[in-house]
Amino acid sequence: MFTTLLVIASIYTAVTFLAGAIIGSALASLGAWRIVGRMRAELADAAWQLAHDPLTGLYNRNGLRTAHAAFAAAHPGQPVVAVLIDLDRFKEINDDHGHSTGDEVLIEVADRLTPIAAFYGGDIARHAGDEYAALFPVRQHGISQLADDLLSAIAAPIEVQADTGPVVVALTASIGIAVVDSTDPFEEVALHRADTAMYHAKRGGRNQHVLYTPGMTMPPSEARRGLRLRDLHQQRGVTA
Structure with a gap:
């Protein structure tokens, strides 16, 4: 592409x-x-x-890959910060309020992340579903400050219109961060390491960021406990 x-x-x-x-x-x-x-x-x-992603207007995977290639060409051998953001329990919003409401939430999150990306001199994309990915140059701002800004922007309540009327949605996110060389392969190294760190953030309790460290591997899969929220709703509908 x-x-x-x-x-x-x-x-x-x-x-x-x-x-x-x-x-x-x-x-x-x-x-x-x-x-x-x-x-x-x-x-x-x-x-x-x-x-670009047609829903949010952000880069899609291909756009972010192109941005990474451009940065690597302009700054060979320079470190770059790869970030993967996964919205916690986003599926429950779709189950409770419908996919159109979920889309509104995704757009609002994109609108909040865009100025942060601009402030830190980076590029951000909707990676897939409720995941966002970003690339930032290493600057004087610390990684923890960047992660805190991202988490705070997402955590602020979001008011959206559902079929039943206006609702306020509260979100958190799990963020994985990896510092790699600009010439490292984009998918195989930069995003893979950020993805690994993100799963550690999610397994560690969500609503936090984890920085990839050498030797870090994917945490063991988390077994599902009990029925999905959608299944519970269907059960209640049958018994009501």
Whole structure:
């Protein structure tokens, strides 16, 4: 997909060059210029869709991978902070209030994380479902301060509209953090280590961050205790 983004960027550059040639030509027609303008707009839109999550407007995995590649090219050998954020018990929001309410929560969380990413000079993405991933350069701000800012932004109550009316949702998050070399593979090293640390945060009680340390491995799987919340609701509906 990163290759696809490069192809689109190359085509966009070629179209832009063609547009300049057309403008500079005395024989250029208004119709030709309109065609070139439409092509530029369509290519720009295609590139945006390939790199962004349609719900939140954040980068998607491909967009964050591209941002990582750009940082590695500009700053080879420099450390980078990889962050993986998983919303705790987000499934219960969907079960209790519906997926449209869940989508509102995801959008609000994205809106809260965006200025934090900008403040720390990083990039953030909706990684998958209720997971967000981010990359930050190592600066004077400590990792603990960054993690605390992320946790505080998510924990502030969120008022959303459910089918039954307005509801206030309280969330926490489990955050995994890994400091890696900018040239380390993005998926296999940076995100993998952040993911491992995130699971330790979740197994350790949630609503916290854990920093990856050398030799850290995935914690043992947590066995499900009792019925899922959705199953309990269905049981109550049958017995009511």
